Amino acid sequence: MKVAISVNHNSLHAKLDLHFGRCAYFAIVDTRTKKVEFIENPYQNQESGIGKKVSQFINNLDVSRVIGFQFGVKIKEEFDQYKIQLIAVQDADKSVQDFVNMLTNH
């Protein structure tokens, strides 16, 4: 299963971006192989309609869960229609590596 994490730069030390749709990168974790791929967010500087664009983009990456600091009502509705599960972790200290460990330790 693929999990997308909204992060501020492209390394395993990267932390969650506080604004899901405007993050610099998405860390795409494959929970089976434990491989992590960083994909630049093409919509980070977009003026409006960001929720729709970003959710569509993530859906096309075949992701079934996303991790972010928090999610607004609008973007939640967008993800709902793709049946992508949202995980909100209000902890600015956790890194991509921490999340990979948590996701693959069970």
Next chain:
Amino acid sequence: MPRPKKIRKINNPPKIKGFRPIGQLSRKNPVVINFEEYEAIRLCDYELMDQLAASKTMEVSRPTFTRIYESARRKVASAFVDSKSIVFEGGKVNFDNEWFNCLTCGAFFNNPGANTSLTSCPLCGSSHFQNSDLQGLSCPEESHTQTDLTC
């Protein structure tokens, strides 16, 4: 102990707490519309379903649906005509898409594919999680799994 009210399904809870009349301070008692009544109006008058389809969506019998819908419309009419506020309130509802809170790692998560019930936290795998939306609303006790939400 009174028999618990049967749980009804609701897809989209109201996004706001209610409505207030414009141009007049509303000092009268507000009308309280519960989520079932809100959902009945949403399905019939917003989604434009007929009553049979709406009753199936809410998983109640057709006569029960009619009773909920009638009650909802009378309340809305009363608010309009008597310039009362409308307050949305609980009732025994089961959100299809609600938030849960993991008691082990602290993550919040939802269940968009609500047909299957959650058994563990999607982040850490812990089975200790509770519903977070309904706390204090309709469940007197902590719920640990989705099926417990019926209280």
